[in-house]
Amino acid sequence: MTTSLLIPRGTPRVQYLADGMQRVFTYPFPIFADEDLQVFLGAALQSTGYAVGGAGASAGGTVTFAAAPADGTLVLLRRRLPIERRSDFGESGPLPASALNGELDRLTAMLQQVAGDQELMLRYGDSDLPASPLLPERALRQGKLLAFDSAGNPTIRPPVDEEALATYVPPGAGATARPVRDKLADLVSVKDFGAVGDGLVDDTLALQAALTxxxxxxxxxxxxxxxxTLTLGHGRTLYGAGQASVIRGASNGFDLIHLPDGYATLSGLRLEQGKAGVRLFGRDGPCVQNSLTDLTFWEPEVGLVFDGYIDPNFPCYWNNIARVLVARPSRHGVWLTRTGAGDTPNANRFHAVRVYSLSAPMTGCGFFVEQGRFNNAFFDCEANLWPQAEACFRVGSVTDKTLIVNFYAESLGALPNLQLDAGSVETAIINLFSAAAGPAILDRSGGQYTAVNAGYPEKNRLQRSRVTELVVEALRYDTEYVEPATGGLVALDLSSSVYLASAYGGAVELRLPKAENANGHAVTIKRTDASTNPLTVTEIGGPGPDGRALSLGNRYDFVTLVSNGAGWWVVAGNSQPGNAHYHDTPGLFEPDLNQQLYLVSAWSGAVEVRLPAPSAPHAVGRTVTVKKSDTGGNRVTVTQTGGGGPDNEAIALTAQGHAVTAMSNGAGWHILGRNP
Known part of the structure; x- marks a missing residue:
């Protein structure tokens, strides 16, 4: 062999019950050569009439019959190797990796073969005390029942007297005798309805008959x-003995179990395959107060589906899920969605639910709350996913008030630990452990979430909050004094929040870092000296605050700046420049009030400057100046929408330099200054 095989855990044997049409049967374990696979039809070992494919592949392969086995025929495929050593490594000779791997692969396969044979044997338990394994002689045991004596050795007994078992009296004072038939009826088993449980016979009808x-x-x-699909109706309970009780789907083409109503209980089972392992939806009644506990799902397309379905009167609310593992799903682990016009799945509780890819590819999310509102809560849940999955936990666009507490996210890939889609609101995240290589929280919701000890690098994010009383022992700003002895360039590293700067020794340039390297940073700069030397604020590789070099010309001038990653922006200061607009087109001009000063030229014809109504939202509280800038004889007339103008009159500006300054208080435009 040029490459070694991966020998997975398990028994190298698989059985099928033929349906008279199927010709191709899969064996899910590796073989080294075609002859390593034995094919049985019933008890007869076959040597012709079939072809083996997939030898040498770790995932196994297929057996294709020339003619489909008859309906009801048991098909057995098993790996059978001669127990022998095929390699010999010479003393001090080469030790090829391929030969060593091949030998170890065969040894592992042989051990699995022996272990599989032992599984079929009647044997003592590992913790049992020594006892004789010998049966009584054939002539002695003929027509007798096999029993065990007081030492635990095999012996024989005559047939049991059935009359002695007609009644049952439990131990304890006050106990009463009951017919054995009634006692046995206390516990209903699927085997009472004909279920076989050998993994080969179709037990669908038997299980559904029992549930009915x-x-x-x-x-x-x-x-x-x-x-x-099995249906677990209103108030019904289906429970097993844990991992030993397996319900296996024949394919992933259908859901294994439906809960279309309320108050049902599903627990203690291992569920394998299925389009969905369990689907909860309000088909027959409100799908509420169902309990799913101590379950494992293996290799479904989706483990758990909560569907709002088609009728708002039959919602999917208040269901409880605890101690559940979804292993190797191909799409999602847990999915909350809505396939019709029903209500969203709301107020469902998940505790200790784990989704684990186990290196199996998957295309979706560990947990996907596509649609769901009002306290769908996830406590102590975990997703450990395939590197190319979509997200460990995704909160979709039609969600509100999703609660996520103590979530564990892990993956070797760069998928998001938690993704918030646009449209999701009021998601609460507490104690997020993010071990996937992607962002801790990929926020597309516009910040519509609260996080406590969750996220990176910011560990906390709070929505609008009211604090009744906040005690801060000391609120400190780190302050740095800057005064170059002879002036010059000072590069600010933003290690302080406030810089007090002096240009007493000469002209000073304070240079900010590039805005993209200081996203979100705020800094205040204040001039302390009274000299005539200039003090300017600039930016490395950028235009500077508000796109220009900013000067602090006088003592006590200051500016507060914030970087948004694209530029440095002035948000406060005591010496801000004004802004103006020049207009020279005749006729009606309606200013937008985005400028403080409007210079209007009527050289080409008279201009009416019509201010908005004083009650307009963008006018209330605004102060604006209109000034005639040309030397011509045409008028500039200042009016307002609705008639009149400042102080209830149209103001005519007839000569160059004539101006009027007015302010709106919401009720009217009032003149604050006028020339003439």
């Missing part, structure tokens, strides 16, 4: 193969 006939149904240890 009894309110509580037990699934004993075994593997129960189903070919259609």
């Amino acid at each position: 006939s009894a309110h509580a149904v037990f699934v004993p240890p075994g593997t129960y193969r189903i070919a259609n």
